[in-house]
Amino acid sequence: MEFKAHVISFISCFIAINCFAQEFKEHKAFVLHEQSQLKHDTIHYKTYRIEDGQNLVFEFISDNGGDPGNHSVADSRVTFYIPSGITNFEFKDEDLLEAGALYIQRCHCQDKGIHMLNKGVINGAKHYDGSWSVSLDVTFLGRNTDKVYHIVESGTYKRIE
Secondary structure (H helix, E strand, O other): OHHHHHHHHHHHHHHHHHHHHOOOOOOEEEEEEEEEEEEEOOOOOOOEEEEEOOEEEEEEEEOOOOEOOOOEOOOEEEEEEEEOOOOEEEEEOOHHHHOOOEEEEOOOOOOOEEEEOOOEEEEEEEOOOOOEEEEEEEEEEOOOOOOEEEEEEEEEEEEOO
16 A cells, blocks of 8 residues: 555656646747748648748747647747738738738647638738738638637747848
């Protein structure tokens, strides 16, 4: 009986240490890519890349705070583009497809991969220093689970140097 009590105490302590050892703080980045274009796999919707082009590509990146169960970090991204030379924009619902708006989930989960965004609003305005204030409020269904994902974020997008 005493052995069982020690094992239970050890397991409880181990679980407590593991639960509190990982920081749950979400890290976010708002990145602007100038003279770029967005390309993605249109067959399997698994890969995407940003390459040289004529547009401004915006990326909201989040590590989602990590997974406390396995200490992993899997990022997700909302990305879209606008033509160079404009100073403000608003894309709503089906217009999001015109902007190439994507949600990319890079995880070992059922809804991993690329999701086309076609419901919600993304708008932005350029600042005098070349940065952009952008707000997004998008909703979509997971391709495999039909889970409703809703992302609301605002931030200042700056070009990477």
